[in-house]
Amino acid sequence: MxxxxxxxxxxxxxxxxxxxxxxxxxxxxxxxxxxxxxxxxxxxxxxxxxxxxxxxxxxxxxxxxxxxxxxxxxxxxxxxxxxxxxxxxxxxxxxxxxxxxxxxxxxxxxxxxxxxxxxxxxxxxxxxxxxxxxxxxxxxxxxxxxxxxxxxxxxxxxxxxxxxxxxxxxxxxxFRALDTELSASLGSLPSENKRILTSHDAFQYFGRAYGIDFVAVQGMSTEAEPSAQDLKNIVEQIKGGDIKAIFIENMNDPRFVESLAADTGAVVGGDLHSDALSAPGGPAADLLSLYRYNAAELLKVLK
Ligand SMILES: [Zn+2]
Known part of the structure; x- marks a missing residue:
């Protein structure tokens, strides 16, 4: 038994x-x-x-x-x-x-x-x-x-x-080699170009690492939508010239950001990958590629 x-x-x-x-x-x-x-x-x-x-x-x-x-x-x-x-x-x-x-x-x-x-x-x-x-x-x-x-x-x-x-x-x-590479490329950007807008607030750590100031429409989670006041503040910042460009993200609805860009005439960059890889065969199919892809998208617009 x-x-x-x-x-x-x-x-x-x-x-x-x-x-x-x-x-x-x-x-x-x-x-x-x-x-x-x-x-x-x-x-x-x-x-x-x-x-x-x-x-x-x-x-x-x-x-x-x-x-x-x-x-x-x-x-x-x-x-x-x-x-x-x-x-x-x-x-x-x-x-x-x-x-x-x-x-x-x-x-x-x-x-x-x-x-x-x-x-x-x-x-x-x-x-x-x-x-x-x-x-x-x-x-x-x-x-x-x-x-x-x-x-x-x-x-x-x-x-x-x-x-x-x-x-x-x-x-x-x-990842150590990647960090050296990104410090060199993103570190060379002019400091006045380093304030950009994203849809949700996923890039604080990245921004701290490479001296880029990310402003988010949506806050830390994607569960809540931005308030009318949040959007008004953002539009004012863009119109005031504080924000160099707007980036959208791969995993959530880009409509907010697209309508902001239409309202303000701000430059729209490519879509950044924040909390998700792309599918196999895509440009950010692993985390090392995700970093290199995001850095390339930022450099295109912020140089
Ligand atoms: Zn997130």
């Missing part, structure tokens, strides 16, 4: 890992890319929020729940990027290793908290004053993401720890 029970228990992980790979779930495309590079052939990865899709506003499906239930490792960003995650973890009775990839990163505060507008209108919209979750937009902070993911995978599959560590070090070297 005990022998049989033990045998059944032992067979459970064997079913989940039928192909011998560690089942891993990443919450959105950028984390999926990092996790795949680190895990290599040793993992079977499911990414919940795919390319060109919005991780803030995701609604988990029955399929998401099944993937999380079967996972040994769940890689999440944390800092409030995935407001739906706790409920999904509870619903799927996930018992594996939860990796919060931002662990150890000192987060920036949400920009709204610093602005006078937060006193009145707009303060009800969403979480003001919380941490800014978009730390993956600074290559130096991506190094911490990589370390955290490698450590989490190694805990769940110690036999592959050496391979994870090596893959992680290779990937970190590529």
């Amino acid at each position: 005990t022998g049989l029970a033990a045998g059944l228990l032992l067979s459970v992980p064997a079913i989940a890992e039928a192909d011998g790979k560690l089942p891993v779930v990443a919450t959105f495309s950028i984390l999926g890319d990092l996790t795949q590079h680190i895990g290599g052939d040793a993992i079977a990865l499911t990414t919940l929020v795919g390319p060109d899709s919005d991780a803030h506003a995701f609604e988990p499906t029955a399929e998401s729940q099944r993937a999380v239930a079967g996972a040994r490792v769940l890689v999440a960003n944390g800092l409030g990027l995935e407001p739906w995650l706790d409920r999904l973890i509870d619903a799927s009775t996930f018992k594996g290793e939860l990796v919060e990839a931002t662990t150890g990163i000192e987060p920036l505060a949400s920009t709204e908290a610093e602005e006078p507008a937060a006193e009145g209108e707009g303060a009800h919209d969403h979480d003001h004053g919380g941490p800014d979750p978009h730390a993956f937009q600074d290559p130096k902070l991506v190094l911490t993401y990589i370390d955290n993911i490698a450590a989490g995978l190694a805990k769940a599959a110690p036999e592959s720890a050496g391979a994870f560590r090596k893959n992680a070090e290779d990937l970190k070297a590529r």
